[in-house]
Amino acid sequence: MSTIDLAYTYLGNYINNQELQQKIEAARAARRCLDIELGQDDQAKSRIYTKSTSNVPIGIIKKRGWMLSEGDVFKTQQGNLLIIHLKACELMVLSFSNEQSGYALPLIHLGHTLGNHHYPIFVTQDKIYIQLVADKDIIEKTIQKFNIPGLKVTYETQSFEHYLKLTSNMHFHSH
Template sequence: MIELAETYLGNITDNNSLSEQIKKALSQEQCLEVYLSQPDSGKGRIFTHSNCGNEIGIIKSRDWVLREGDVFQTEQNKFLLIHLQQKKIMVISFTEPVSDRPINLVHLGHVLGNHHWPIIIQGDKLYVQLAADEDVIEETILNFKIPGLRISYEWRSPWDQLTFSEQEHHHH
């Protein structure tokens, strides 16, 4: 039987009273926990399994993204605590100056944008959200053969959010 969760109660990091209720419910096995991927956290309808194997259906508006510590109440009057999994991020950096190759960088940015792969630039690094298979993204980037270009990966916790920009692309 699917436990359906539609009633949002708040987030344990913002609400001390709710946090205490969840601690008590966890100790009494009256709280289900789910671990969601970052992409699933924005969906309006989510089907998943709790940490103890229960089938869970979460229904919410698509205009907000679930956060670590969000709490729902199920139709069976249990609490449902949301956990977000870490996500893998591609990091592009350079081991040598690229100031003599601006056209390569412009072309790289253009291709990333045309693929709608969300990016963010922080300091001297370019972070690419893995919106497609990482091998495909990596091969596309390495095809530019930019000297000194290095690709690595980082794991980001749900609390360490990067705000990626999605390029809007209008075709005429």
């Protein structure tokens, strides 16, 4: 049985960090870099057991409430760099089936309620995207309580690259 390589030292996110990108290149050249793919369910866990894409057992220990992101980098106990990749995720999409007006206040209340439940949302010109961090039936029931005519609920699976484009102006907060 292989030894689990534990990761709990967070180095940052390489996506906009040139220095970290260079460290990753050097680690890859030295064969000291591990990649893992995590699903949405794993992002918020404080203890994660998985295997790298090269089949190395990995344990990640992090603070509760911290959502892992694409490009997060950890240093493991064995001196490897561990790169986090997120699998494509399913999103709930809210749109209007026809031209509706006069529902600004219920939509504001809906946005407030979704925010209070800590459901990550982002808005484009004609759609509201909700990351499914809870059971979709629960989220749908929450939305249905607002009884907004013409509001349509659909689902899309998005690659992380598309998700990044959608969320580039998204803001998060913590309590």
